[in-house]
Amino acid sequence: MSAIPHLGFIIAAYALTALVVFGMIAAIWTDHRRLNRALAALDEARAGRGSAGDS
Amino acid sequence: MWSLANPTIFLALTRRVTPWLAGLTIVLMAVGLWMAFAAPPDYQQGETVKIMYIHVPAAWLSTFIYGVMTLASLGTLVWRHPLADAAQKAAAPLGAGFTFVCLVTGSLWGKPMWGTYWVWDARLTSVLVLFILYLGLIALWRSIDEPARAARAAAIVTLVGAVDLPIIKFSVDWWNTLHQPASVFRAGGPTIAPELLWPLLILAVAFTLLFLNLHLLAIRNEILRRRLARLTMIAAAEGDSFGARLSPRTAHP
Numbered sequence: 317m318s319a320i321p322h323l324g325f326i327i328a329a330y331a332l333t334a335l336v337v338f339g340m341i342a343a344i345w346t347d348h349r350r351l352n353r354a355l356a357a358l359d360e361a362r363a364g365r366g367s368a369g370d371s
Numbered sequence: 372m373w374s375l376a377n378p379t380i381f382l383a384l385t386r387r388v389t390p391w392l393a394g395l396t397i398v399l400m401a402v403g404l405w406m407a408f409a410a411p412p413d414y415q416q417g418e419t420v421k422i423m424y425i426h427v428p429a430a431w432l433s434t435f436i437y438g439v440m441t442l443a444s445l446g447t448l449v450w451r452h453p454l455a456d457a458a459q460k461a462a463a464p465l466g467a468g469f470t471f472v473c474l475v476t477g478s479l480w481g482k483p484m485w486g487t488y489w490v491w492d493a494r495l496t497s498v499l500v501l502f503i504l505y506l507g508l509i510a511l512w513r514s515i516d517e518p519a520r521a522a523r524a525a526a527i528v529t530l531v532g533a534v535d536l537p538i539i540k541f542s543v544d545w546w547n548t549l550h551q552p553a554s555v556f557r558a559g560g561p562t563i564a565p566e567l568l569w570p571l572l573i574l575a576v577a578f579t580l581l582f583l584n585l586h587l588l589a590i591r592n593e594i595l596r597r598r599l600a601r602l603t604m605i606a607a608a609e610g611d612s613f614g615a616r617l618s619p620r621t622a623h624p
Contacts, residue, residue, distance in 0.1 A: 322419045322483040329422045329476040333429070337581070340468045344588050351595040358602050 378594045381454060385591045392584045399577035406570035413567065422480040424571055428578035429473040433501060434536055436466035436582060440508075441533045444526035454590065456522030457597070459529065460512050461589035465582060467505035474498060485549055493542035494550035497535055504532040518597065 320326070403424070413420035440462045446455025477495070478488040489495065508525055515521035543552045554562045561568055 320418045322417075325479045325483050326418065326421050329425060329479045332475050332479075333425045333472050336468050336472050340465060340585060343464070344585060344592060347592050348588070348595070351592060351599060355595065355599055355602070358599065358606065362602075362606060 378454070378598075382591055382594060385587045389584055389587055392580055392587070396577055396580040396584055399573055399580065403570050403574035403577050406573060410566050410570055416484060419480065419483050420567065422476055423567075424574050426473060426476040426480055427571060428575040429469045429476060430498070431575055432578055432582055433466060433470035433473045433498065434539055435579070436462050436469060437501060437504070437529075437533065437536060439586075440466065440529050441536075444529040447522050447526040448530075454594075456518070456526070457590050457593040458586070459522070459525060461593050462586055463505055463508045463512065463525075465585055465589065467502060467509060469578075469582070470498065470502040470505055474502060481549075490549050492548040492550060493546040494539065494548050497539045497542050501532075501535050501539060504528075504535065508532075518600075 407421060407424040412418045440459050443452075443455045443459035443462065446452035447459060474495075477498075481490075482488050508528060511525050511528060512521050515524060542548060543550055563571070
């Protein structure tokens with residue numbers, strides 16, 4: 317029996333909030349990485365095509 | 372102010388501002404949480420009042436973010452502001468996230484205090500409607516390929532849905548609900564003891580800064596996504612096979 321009544325509800329509320337907040341941060345961070353990688357790959361492909369056209 | 376509408380200037384500003392904003396958010400969040408856990412228990416609710424420190428800021432943010440989206444929608448429809456629809460689109464998942472936190476923490480607070488996780492009263496139902504609005508707007512953005520058409524449709528739906536904001540705010544005054552009436556921003560001043568009010572206000576500011584930070588970063592992503600889509604189309608038009616190899620989800624989420 318917990319010394320603090322309803323401790324489980326308090327822990328569940330804070331855990332859920334942390335999960336959602338860190339989930340949103342992770343989603344934005346991974347989206348940014350994916351976009352940067354795609355832009356870099358696109359630049360690389362265009363640069364490669366340009367140099368192939370030069371030769 | 373309008374110069375910030377330039378995506379290049381906005382990206383530079385975001386790069387400079389977000390680290391400071393993140394630092395301030397972490398400091399305020401730590402101070403607010405420390406004060407919240409050091410605060411005395413409520414004379415009626417006991418330690419269960421600790422849920423208030425996350426439920427109330429999430430509830431404030433759920434309506435604040437929709438207000439931001441409403442302003443952005445006006446920016447899209449009236450002023451055709453270049454970043455308005457990006458701001459509107461970027462805010463919707465954040466609004467859904469904080470509204471979800473508000474609903475679930477409210478349920479977890481309601482069970483020990485009211486004896487039930489949920490009642491179909493005006494406050495709870497109108498916030499649930501807000502959550503569904505957020506989900507609907509996210510789905511709308513994802514279902515229309517052309518960004519300009521999606522922006523206009525989402526802006527109109529957002530403006531229509533804004534009618535829910537005063538309903539949420541005044542639901543506890545207009546109808547007889549299980550939810551308590553306003554106890555912080557009310558005529559006659561707050562009814563909460565200062566020991567409990569200060570951590571609540573500090574956490575509300577911390578949550579708002581957290582949203583502002585995440586919103587700026589999400590708008591930045593949106594600008595990059597549009598740049599990627601534009602460059603992919605140019606590459607495809609030039610006969611570059613790279614455009615075809617790109618993940619459609621990356622360019623058009």
